[in-house]
C-alpha cells in the first residue's frame with residue numbers, strides 16, 4: 128500500500144475511556160503506542176469552555192458532542208424475519224466521537240457490579256433451578272470474579288475521583304453505604320455530593336419502604352481532587368449540563384482530564400485524530416493481526432502495522448470491526464454457532480415523574496450528572512426472583528443530571544401539546560417536578576445479536592452493523608414489577624400527580640426514545656470459545672494479538688451503568704497484556 | 719439515564735405512555751408574579767379572523783418566502799399564543815429563529831443517516847423518510863396552504879380565523895388531515911418541535927427575545943453554577959436568567 132506507516136508495538140482504535148486506559152498502561156510498560164481516533168481532538172479548553180458549551184440547542188438538538196449518524200449508524204429489527212431499518216436520528220442510545228469518546232459526555236454514575244452478577248447463570252440455577260431460566264435466554268457466567276476485579280474497580284474509582292460512601296470495607300459494613308455491595312478494599316476517594324430535593328426525598332420514601340438507600344457513586348467530584356496520575360479535578364458546581372455535554376469545570380472524570388494530560392507528554396504515545404479505522408488486517412492464515420487500515424483526515428487509506436491491535440472503539444463498533452475484519456466466526460441464531468455478535472443486551476430503563484405544588488422547590492435545572500440516591504434492595508440476591516417472576520434485578524434512583532426547556536419539560540399526562548394549557552402546565556411543572564428512574568438488568572437471548580446488514584452501507588461503503596433486539600417478556604415483567612415498586616414508594620412523598628412508563632406487555636423496543644447508551648455484549652468474554660468471542664482477558668480466541676475492550680464483553684447486562692465495570696475490565700486486560708502477553712505473545716488461555 | 723430528549727417522537731411517547739396516577743388533584747395555583755413575567759392576555763381569539771401577530775424587530779426572512787413566512791407567523795401564534803401565562807412565540811421572535819435555523823447544517827439533515835432504501839416501518843423505528851427538516855417544513859407548509867385554499871374559498875392558512883387555524887393544526891397533529899406529498903403528522907411534529915426549540919433556546923438563535931420564555935417557566939438560563947443552591951428548600955431560586963452573551967433577564 129502506498130501509505131504505510133512504520134510498524135509500532137501497539138495500535139489502539141478509539142480514544143475514549145478504554146483507549147485512554149490501555150494507552151496509559153501500555154506506554155507505562157514502555158511500548159510505542161499509536162491511537163487512531165475517528166473524531167476530532169477535544170479538551171476542556173477550548174471545546175467545553177463556558178459559555179458556549181451550555182448552549183442547549185447545540186448540545187441537545189444539534190448534538191454537537193455526540194457522534195453524527197450521517198456516516199455511521201446501525202440498523203435495527205425486532206425479529207429474525209423482518210427487514211432492519213436504519214437508526215436515522217439519535218434516540219435510544221448516543222455513541223460518542225472525538226477524543227474522550229462517550230467518556231467525555233457521560234453522566235458519571237460509577238458502579239461496580241455485584242459479586243453475584245459475575246456468576247449470574249450458576250447463581251440463578253442454584254437458587255431456583257435451571258428450569259427457571261427461559262429456554263431462549265442465553266445468560267452466562269463471567270469468566271472472572273468480583274475478587275479478580277476488585278483492585279481494578281478500586282483503581283479506576285481513584286483515577287475518576289469517584290464521590291460516594293462505601294457500604295462494605297474488608298467485609299465490615301459501613302453506615303450510610305450500600306450494605307449489599309461487594310467488599311471494597313477502601314473508602315471512595317471523595318465523599319458523596321450534596322443532595323438536591325429529589326435525592327433527599329428518595330431517602331424518605333425508600334426508608335418508609337424498608338429499603339437501604341445510599342448515595343449513587345458519582346465521578347463528578349464533590350471536592351478538589353488530585354488523582355494517582357497527578358491530574359486535577361475541581362468540585363462540581365451542579366451546572367446542570369452534564370449528560371450529553373463536556374464538563375466546563377474539570378469536575379466530571381473523563382479520558383480528557385483524568386488520563387490524557389499524562390499521555391500527551393509521552394514520547395512513546397502518538398494520537399492521530401480524524402483517523403477512521405476501516406478494518407483490522409490479518410495475516411494469510413487469519414490467526415494473527417498485522418495492523419489496521421484507516422482513512423486519514425485527507426481521505427487517504429493508510430496502513431498502520433502493529434504487533435498488538437486493541438479495539439477500544441465502544442461496544443458496538445468493536446463488534447462491527449470484528450465482523451468486518453473476519454476475526455472469529457459470525458454468530459448464527461439459527462444454529463447457535465459462531466460467536467461474533469452473540470448475546471447482545473441492553474438496559475431496561477423506565478421513569479416515574481412526580482409533580483408537586485408551588486411550595487416544593489425541585490429546581491431540576493440544578494444537576495450533578497451522576498449524583499443522587501439509589502438502593503439495592505431489589506437487585507442481585509436481595510430480590511426473590513421466583514416471587515417476582517423474572518430473572519435479573521434492578522435499581523431505583525433519584526438522579527438529576529440537569530434539565531432545561533429545550534431538553535423537554537415533563538407535564539402531567541393528559542396535557543395538550545400546545546396552546547395556553549400546555550404553557551400553563553409547563554410553567555407549573557418546570558421548577559416543581561422531578562423524576563425517579565428504574566434501571567433494570569437486561570438478559571441476553573439466542574435471538575438478540577449483532578450482525579452485518581445485508582443492504583445498508585456506511586459513508587465508507589461498509590455494511591452497517593445490524594442490531595436484532597426487542598423486549599422479551601422477562602424484561603417487560605421486570606419493568607412492570609420495578610416501576611410498580613417505584614410508584615409505591617413515590618406515593619409516600621405526596622406528589623400532586625405522578626406518572627410511570629412501565630413497559631406494556633407486547634411492547635416493542637422503541638429506538639426513538641433515549642434509554643441509555645449501555646449497549647452490551649456482541650463480543651463477550653467467556654471460558655468456552657464456542658460460546659464466547661473473548662477469553663477472560665478480553666483477548667480474541669481466534670486472533671491472539673487482538674483484544675476487544677468494552678461493554679461488548681458483558682455476557683448480559685446487570686442493573687447498573689456499565690462504565691465502572693468497563694474501566695475495571697480494561698485495567699484487568701492491560702495487566703494481563705503487560706505481565707503475561709508481552710513476555711510470551713500467544714493465547715493467554717488455551718482453548 | 720434517560721436523559722431528556724428533544725425528538726418529537728420522544729415527546730409524543732412521553733405524552734401517550736405515561737399513565738396518570740392522580741394522588742391529589744393538581745392544584746391550579748397561580749404563578750407568583752414576583753418570579754415570573756406576566757404578559758397581558760391576548761383577546762385576538764374572539765376575533766373572527768386572526769389578527770396577524772407582529773414579529774418583533776425588523777427581521778426579514780432569507781430562507782422562507784413571504785407566503786411561508788405568513789403561514790409560520792400564524793402557526794407560531796396558535797401553537798404558543800401570547801396569553802396570561804406568558805409571552806407568545808411570535809412576540810419572542812420564533813419565526814426569526816425558524817428562518818435562521820433552517821439555514822444550519824442540522825436542518826439540512828447533517829446529523830441524520832440519509833441513505834436509502836427508504837422503507838416503511840413501525841413507529842418504534844422513528845423517521846424513515848428521505849426529507850430533511852427544511853424540506854419537511856417547506857413541503858408541509860405548501861400542502862397545508864393548498865388544502866386551506868381548496869377548502870376555504872381561496873384563503874391561505876394565515877387568512878383563516880383562529881378557530882379554523884386551530885382545527886387544521888389539530889387534525890394535522892392527529893394525522894387525520896390527508897395532504898398530498900407529506901404526512902400531516904410528520905409535518906406537525908417537526909413544526910411544533912422547532913417552534914418549541916425557538917421559544918426556549920438561547921436568544922442568540924433568534925427566538926426567546928429578552929429570555930421571555932425562561933422568565934415564564936423560571937429557568938435561570940445559562941448560569942450553570944448552582945453550588946450554593948443545591949440544598950436550599952424553603953425559597954424559590956431568586957436570580958433572573960442570564961443568556962449566552964452574559965445579559966441578565
Ligand SMILES: Cc1cc2nc3c(=O)[nH]c(=O)nc-3n(C[C@H](O)[C@H](O)[C@H](O)COP(=O)(O)OP(=O)(O)OC[C@H]3O[C@@H](n4cnc5c(N)ncnc54)[C@H](O)[C@@H]3O)c2cc1C
Pocket residue numbers: 140141142143144145146163164165166221222223224225226227228229230231232233234235236237238370371402403404405439440441442444496497644645676677678688689690691693719721
Ligand atoms: C449521554 C451519556 C451518558 C452516559 N452516562 C453514563 C453513566 O452515568 N454511567 C456509566 O457507567 N456510563 C454512562 N455512559 C456510557 C459511557 O459513556 C460508556 O460506557 C463509556 O464511554 C464506554 O467507553 P468506551 O471506551 O468503550 O467507548 P467511548 O468512550 O465511547 O470511546 C470510543 C471511541 O472510539 C472511537 N471510534 C469508534 N469507532 C472508531 C473507528 N472505526 N476508528 C477510530 N475511532 C473509532 C469513537 O469515536 C470514540 O471516541 C453514558 C453515555 C452517554 C452517551
Ligand code: SF4
Pocket residue numbers: 347348362363364365366367368369370372373374375376377378379494495496
Ligand atoms: S454537573 Fe458538574 S460534573 Fe457535570 S458538567 Fe456540570 S460541573 Fe461538570
